[in-house]
Amino acid sequence: MRTTTLGGSAVPVSELALGCAALGNLFHPVTDEAAHATVEAAWDAGIRTFDTAPHYGLGLSERRLGAALRDRPRDTYTLSTKVGRLLVPDPEGGAGDDLVHGFAVPATHRRVWDFSADGVLRSLEASLERLGLDHVDVALLHDPDDHADQALREAYPALERLRAEGVIGAIGVGMNQSALPARFVRETDIDVVLLAGRYTLLEQDSLAELLPEAAARGRSVVIGGVFNSGLLTAPRPGATYDYAPAPQPVLDRALRLLAVCERHGVPLRAAALRFPFGHSAVASVLTGARSPHEVRDTVEQLRRPIPDALWDELRAKSLLAPDTPVPVQTGGAAPIGEAMPIGEAMPSKEPS
Secondary structure (H helix, E strand, O other): OOEEEOOOOOOEEEOEEEEOOHHHOEOOOOOHHHHHHHHHHHHHOOOOEEEOOOOOOOOHHHHHHHHHHOOOOHHHOEEEEEEOEEEEEOOOOOOOEEHHHOEEEEOOEEEEEOOOHHHHHHHHHHHHHHHOOOOOOEEEEEOOHHHHHHHHHHHHHHHHHHHHOOOOOEEEEEEOOOHHHHHHHHHOOOOEEEEEOOOOOOOOHHHHOHHHHHHHHOOEEEEEOOOOOOOOOOOOOOOEEOOEEOOHHHHHHHHHHHHHHHHOOOOHHHHHHHHHHHOOOEEEEEEEOOOHHHHHHHHHHHOOOOOHHHHHHHHHOOOOOOOOOOOOOOOOOOOOOOOOOOOOOOOOOOOO
């Protein structure tokens, strides 16, 4: 699987990354055995980049991912986790579940927002303990939407110091919006933005600011949520978009995308997976999975040839703007994206 490096760092990422929210029992329980098998299937498929967070299952995702990778040489994969939410034991928790936050785990802890410098250090220390590792490769500020000033003044400088000391290889921000990450790209020296759900076949608002800024400044973008919460896997009445029933105009647009893909003999999810790689700032696409089957299907779809005529028709039908960058099919095996730098070093939006 192709790799590139994040921003100005030396941290490599595979073109497909495994998002591990499902390993934290996102919406539904996953057994330890299924979680381990999912990571094994990703490894067998050539995936070498794994993303997790304390938020995912109150630390369960980190524990499971660390256990699944424990016997792998540490320099053969890239692991990212996130800071901004501290897990604090809840003396009244445990009896209920955490489904109000999207995870089918006992509510043994509370999440406490903390983008202070001390909070960053405490969060990373706790993550390393859960992972059973001595370092992470990438640390991301997680959803600082309502904490932008503190994240910029306190959390970011703390991450910058850790990167300068060689404790972390790359730093960035992970969000479900593009405006604040664009500010981070302009005002800081982050290496990467993990952008969930906002640069997809369905919506490309981030072309207005974030992606051009990242490309101009040599920063990388990792795209998550390429299926827009499942809508771009099987658009139909009742399908979800941003974890709620898709509004009719959004559903109608997804159905039009589906019709074009079907005319060209391409599964919609294959086009959705490939689309982001048309932009030069995109280094990797991150998808979630809760089973080996989902991993294998994702890899299969990513490798499907997609004719240039499909993108041409999407433009002709105003489903993509005329100047939207798209991957180029050159015949034979499908390339991931001609603008993607190479060799220089199930469906989910990132849950908030």
